[in-house]
Amino acid sequence: MFTTSTAVSGHRSGTDAVASGPGGADTPGAGGKLTVGAVGEVDTLNPLTYILANSYALIPYLFEALTSPSHDSLAEQGPGLAESWDVAADGLTVTYHMRPGLKWSDGKPLTSADAAYTLGRVLEGGPGNSTWGNYLDNVKSVEAPDDSTVELSLGAPSATLPKMPIPILPKHIFEHYPDDRLDQYPLGPKSLVTSGPYRLLEGGSGSSLYRFEAWPGNWRGLSPVTYVDWRFFKAQDTIMQAIRKGEIDYTSSVNALQVRKLKSRQHMVANQFPLLGNFVEVGFNSGSADPKTGDPLGDPNPAVLDPKFRFALSTAFDPAELSHKAFKGGLSPLRTIVPDGFPDFQWKPPADGTTYDPKLAAKRLDEAGYKLNADGRRTLPNGRSVPRLRIAVDASDQSSLLATRLVREWMQNLGFDIKIDAMTADKLTDEILSGNYDMFWWGWGFSDDPDAMLVYLTCDQRSLQSDSWYCSKEYDDLYTEQKNELDHDKRVEIVKKMQQVLYRDAPYIVMGQPMAQQAYRSDRWTGWTSAFQPGGDVMADVTSLYSLRPTDGAAQDVGADRTARTATVVYRSLATLIVVWLLGRFAVARWRRATAEERE
Numbered sequence: 001m002f003t004t005s006t007a008v009s010g011h012r013s014g015t016d017a018v019a020s021g022p023g024g025a026d027t028p029g030a031g032g033k034l035t036v037g038a039v040g041e042v043d044t045l046n047p048l049t050y051i052l053a054n055s056y057a058l059i060p061y062l063f064e065a066l067t068s069p070s071h072d073s074l075a076e077q078g079p080g081l082a083e084s085w086d087v088a089a090d091g092l093t094v095t096y097h098m099r100p101g102l103k104w105s106d107g108k109p110l111t112s113a114d115a116a117y118t119l120g121r122v123l124e125g126g127p128g129n130s131t132w133g134n135y136l137d138n139v140k141s142v143e144a145p146d147d148s149t150v151e152l153s154l155g156a157p158s159a160t161l162p163k164m165p166i167p168i169l170p171k172h173i174f175e176h177y178p179d180d181r182l183d184q185y186p187l188g189p190k191s192l193v194t195s196g197p198y199r200l201l202e203g204g205s206g207s208s209l210y211r212f213e214a215w216p217g218n219w220r221g222l223s224p225v226t227y228v229d230w231r232f233f234k235a236q237d238t239i240m241q242a243i244r245k246g247e248i249d250y251t252s253s254v255n256a257l258q259v260r261k262l263k264s265r266q267h268m269v270a271n272q273f274p275l276l277g278n279f280v281e282v283g284f285n286s287g288s289a290d291p292k293t294g295d296p297l298g299d300p301n302p303a304v305l306d307p308k309f310r311f312a313l314s315t316a317f318d319p320a321e322l323s324h325k326a327f328k329g330g331l332s333p334l335r336t337i338v339p340d341g342f343p344d345f346q347w348k349p350p351a352d353g354t355t356y357d358p359k360l361a362a363k364r365l366d367e368a369g370y371k372l373n374a375d376g377r378r379t380l381p382n383g384r385s386v387p388r389l390r391i392a393v394d395a396s397d398q399s400s401l402l403a404t405r406l407v408r409e410w411m412q413n414l415g416f417d418i419k420i421d422a423m424t425a426d427k428l429t430d431e432i433l434s435g436n437y438d439m440f441w442w443g444w445g446f447s448d449d450p451d452a453m454l455v456y457l458t459c460d461q462r463s464l465q466s467d468s469w470y471c472s473k474e475y476d477d478l479y480t481e482q483k484n485e486l487d488h489d490k491r492v493e494i495v496k497k498m499q500q501v502l503y504r505d506a507p508y509i510v511m512g513q514p515m516a517q518q519a520y521r522s523d524r525w526t527g528w529t530s531a532f533q534p535g536g537d538v539m540a541d542v543t544s545l546y547s548l549r550p551t552d553g554a555a556q557d558v559g560a561d562r563t564a565r566t567a568t569v570v571y572r573s574l575a576t577l578i579v580v581w582l583l584g585r586f587a588v589a590r591w592r593r594a595t596a597e598e599r600e
Contacts, residue, residue: 031214031223031224031225031226031227031549031550032225032226032227032524032525032550032551033225033226033227033228033229033550034225034227034228034229034249034250034525034545034548035228035229035231035247035248035249035250036228036229036230036231036248036249036250036251036539037231037232037233037239037242037243037247037248037250037251037253038054038057038230038231038232038233038239038251038252038253039232039233039234039235039236039239039253039396039397039398040052040053040054040232040253040394040396040397040425041054041206041232041396041424041425041426042054042055042058042203042205042207042210042232043055043205043425043426043429044187044205045058045059045062045187045192045200046182046185046187047059047063047128047166047167047169048122048127048128048131048132048169048182049127049128049131049182050131051131051429051465052425052426052429053445054230054232056445057230058210058230059167060167060196060541060542061196061197061198061212061228061542062192062194062195062196062198062199062200062212063167063168063169063194063195063196064080064081064167064168064195064196064218064219065080065081065164065165065166065167065168066080066081066082066085066096066098066115066150066164066165066166066168067079067080067082067085067162067163067164067165068080068165068541068543069165069448069540069541071529071531071532071540071541071543071544072531072532073532076448077162077163077164077165077448080165081098081099081102081110081115081168081195081219082096082097082098082099082150082164083097083098083099084096084097085097085162087161087162090157091154091156091157091158091161091486092153092154092155092156092157093151093152093153093154094151094152094154094161094162095149095150095151095152096112096115096149096150096151096152096162096164097148097149098111098112098115098147098148098149098150099219100148102195102219103195103217104170104193104194104195105192105193105194105195105199105215105217106170106193108170108172109147110168110170110195111144111147111148112144112145112146112147112148112149112150113144113147113171114168114169114170114171115142115144115150115168116142116143116144116150117169117171117174117175118166118167118168118169118171118174119136119139119142119150119152119164119166120141120142121174122136122166123136123139123142126179127179127182129464130461130464130465131465132166133455134160134451134452134455134483135160135161135163135164135165135166136152136166137158137160137483138154138155138156138157138158138483138484139152139153139154139155139158140153140154140155141153156484157484157486158483158484159451159482159483159484159485159486159491160449160451160483163448163449165448168195170193170195173186173193187204187205188200188204189201189202189203189204194215195217195218196215196218196542197214197215197218197220197223197542197545198212198213198214198215198218198223198228198542199212199213199215200212201213201227203230207232208231208232208233209229209230209231209232210229210230210232211227211228211229211230212227212228212229212230213226213227214226214227220542220543220546221546223542223545223546224545224546224548224549224550225545225548225550228545231248233253234396235396235398236253236254236255236258236398239251239253239254240254240258240261240262243262243268243519243521244262244265246521246524249520249521249524249525250518250519250520250521250538250539251518251519251520252516252517252518252537252539254270254517254518254519255327255328255330255398255399255517256272256327256328256329256330256515256517257328257329258270258328258517258519259271259272259517259518259519262519266523267521267522267523268519268520268521268522269519269520269521269522269528270517270518270519270520271517271518271535272330272515272516272517272518273515273516273518273533273535273536273537274332274340274513274515274516274533275339275445275513275514275515275516276339276340276341276532276533277339277341277342277445277446278339278443278444278445278446278513278514278516279334279337279339279443279444279510279511279512279513279514280331280400280403280441280442280443280510280511280512280513280514281337281441281442281443281444281508281509281510281511282313282317282391282407282439282440282441282508282509282511283439283440283441283442283467283468283507283508283509284304284310284438284439284468284506284507284508285298285300285301285304285305285435285437285438285439285468285469286304286305286307286310286468286469286470286471286505286507287300287305287469287470287471288300288434288435288462288469289435289462289469290463291459291460291462291463296435297434297435298434298435298436298437299435299436300435300437300438301386301387301388301389301390301438302380302387303370303380303386303387303389303438304389304438304439306368307504307505307506308364308367308368308369309365309368309370310505310506310507310509311364311504311505311506312361312364312365312367312368312370313361313411313506313509314353314354314361314503314506314509315352315353315354315355315356315357315358315360315361315364316356316358316361316410316411316414317356317406317407317410317509317511318356318406318410319331319333319335319356319511319512320356321356321406322403322406322511322512323512325402325406326399326400326402326403326406327399327402327403327512327514327515328399329515330399330514330515330516330517331511331512331513331514331515332512332513332514332515333512333513334510334511334512334513335349335353335354335510335511336348336349336499336502336503336510337444337453337454337457337499337502337508337510338450338453338495338499339513340513341532342449342450344488344492345450345492345495345496346496346499347495347496347499347500347503349499349503353503358410358413358414361414362414365378365414368381369381370386372415373385376415377415377416377417378414378415378416386416386417387417388417388418388419389411389416389417389418389419389438389439390418390419390420390421390437390438390439391404391407391408391411391418391419391420391421391438391439391440391441392420392421392422392423392428392431392432392437392439392440392441393420393421393422393423393428393440393441393442394422394423394424394425394428394442395422395423395424396424396425399514400441400442400443401420401422403441403511404420404422404441405420407439407441408420418439421437428440428442432467433463435469440467442467443514444456450495451482451483454479454482454495454498455479457470457475457479457502457507458471458475458476458479459471459472459473459476460476468507468508469507470505470507472501472505474501475498475501475502475505478494478497478498478501479498481494482494482495482498516537518537518538518539520538520539523551524550524551525548525549525550525551526548526549526551527547527548527549528544528547528548529544529547531544
């Protein structure tokens with residue numbers, strides 16, 4: 001029998017914060033400004049429609065969920081807007097008990113009605129369902145019987161509940177934006193209504209700077225980090241210079257070689273650790289088609305549609321060389337989509353299926369009908385030459401670009417003509433959704449349960465979050481089975497069977513688990529704390545900020561910022577007065593001239 005109740009331990013509640021939470025001080029304190037540097041871009045701050053990892057990093061600053069990640073364990077969730085919960089013995093009812101006194105940044109109460117509305121809207125489908133819908137599998141209805149209670153009724157038990165990391169949105173704002181107007185949802189600094197520990201001061205679509213200010217109305221209390229600036233750069237080398245000069249305080253956008261160089265610098269901490277929930281892969285267009293009609297979509301190379309072709313390449317790429325040349329030693333072995341953060345769920349593929357062996361790859365290609373012609377080029381089973389293959393990659397990620405060049409070289413050695421299509425992350429997403437690609441190099445990251453990744457390979461995710469267009473009834477049936485299985489050991493075995501299906505069909509060839517690199521300055525901030533593992537990410541979640549304390553240098557930045565902002569207000573006020581005076585003079589002149597003309 002399965003029963004749970006109350007909150008999960010291990011969550012850092014922020015009791016050492018400088019204010020006491022909702023109802024505390026109305027303005028931020030005199031803490032410092034923390035500047036984070038990252039490579040890439042943010043696609044949106046809308047929690048229902050984001051795709052890119054940088055957006056995922058920023059959204060928790062602004063929006064809270066019923067549960068939040070545990071600072072100590074990747075696989076656990078702690079309290080969030082809900083301070084406790086109950087799961088019925090039969091697993092068919094989950095009840096969340098929300099904290100008292102919650103509010104939105106516009107001062108309106110944040111109640112269970114907001115949570116029920118948000119979860120209900122995700123449950124209905126449309127934007128947000130592809131990202132968050134797997135947490136509501138088997139949920140039939142969401143109710144708010146009173147202001148502090150959210151009740152989920154299920155048709156079958158769900159193995160992933162009570163985890164509920166879906167960001168809760170303000171009903172009084174959001175209900176005015178149906179799905180066909182969701183792109184008009186106000187995301188600007190002056191209009192965005194939020195509940196997180198920070199408010200947005202600056203930044204929007206396509207911005208290279210996002211500035212956040214601590215908000216005392218959050219349930220954790222006031223963060224000692226008054227301002228957080230996220231600056232987005234085009235390349236790792238630029239970030240390297242920025243942290244050396246003290247222009248940024250923290251970055252995880254450095255490679256292993258750069259970490260080794262930074263370690264020797266005074267007032268700098270730099271280290272490497274495994275990304276427990278991440279992997280990188282060579283992905284394929286496994287069959288882009290309209291999910292409703294089944295009509296082909298895009299223009300995939302016919303070879304990539306064949307599982308035998310994809311499987312033959314399982315031994316064509318060298319993980320060790322990828323780690324050495326592309327990731328500078330920062331790629332650890334992994335050949336399945338379940339990374340090391342969930343070791344009990346991880347299936348180990350056979351060695352002969354994952355060890356680098358180009359001769360075996362060539363043999364399997366021959367057996368599958370992709371033979372070499374007189375020109376040394378591979379042919380399709382029908383005898384025609386395999387058309388040029390395209391491999392797409394995010395142009396802003398230096399490691400990915402280097403990895404893709406190696407993949408191209410290995411493919412050429414096997415007799416394929418292949419070109420690299422480097423593009424922005426947004427463009428890469430668009431190309432994948434259109435089906436106009438053959439292969440890609442990219443990666444995934446997830447944080448709380450293997451289900452969060454397993455769902456993206458289901459048929460229902462085609463044209464949504466699936467980047468491979470993979471669809472298998474066998475896989476889908478196993479996915480549903482594991483989702484309903486509350487016995488942990490039985491669920492583990494089902495998840496392992498799912499990985500075996502993916503290994504055989506090869507919509508992805510997983511190439512490894514990236515090692516994360518981070519560097520941060522110890523002369524500007526103290527109290528850096530690792531999450532999930534010793535030596536782990538010191539900026540893994542917003543609770544990390546509550547341990548930080550500014551040195552004099554960081555605090556002076558806040559004073560300078562406030563002085564600059566005050567000066568800006570004064571200058572703008574003076575400018576406004578001058579403009580008004582000039583407009584007044586112009587208006588009077590026009591009135592006088594018109595009057596004179598009328599008299600004439």
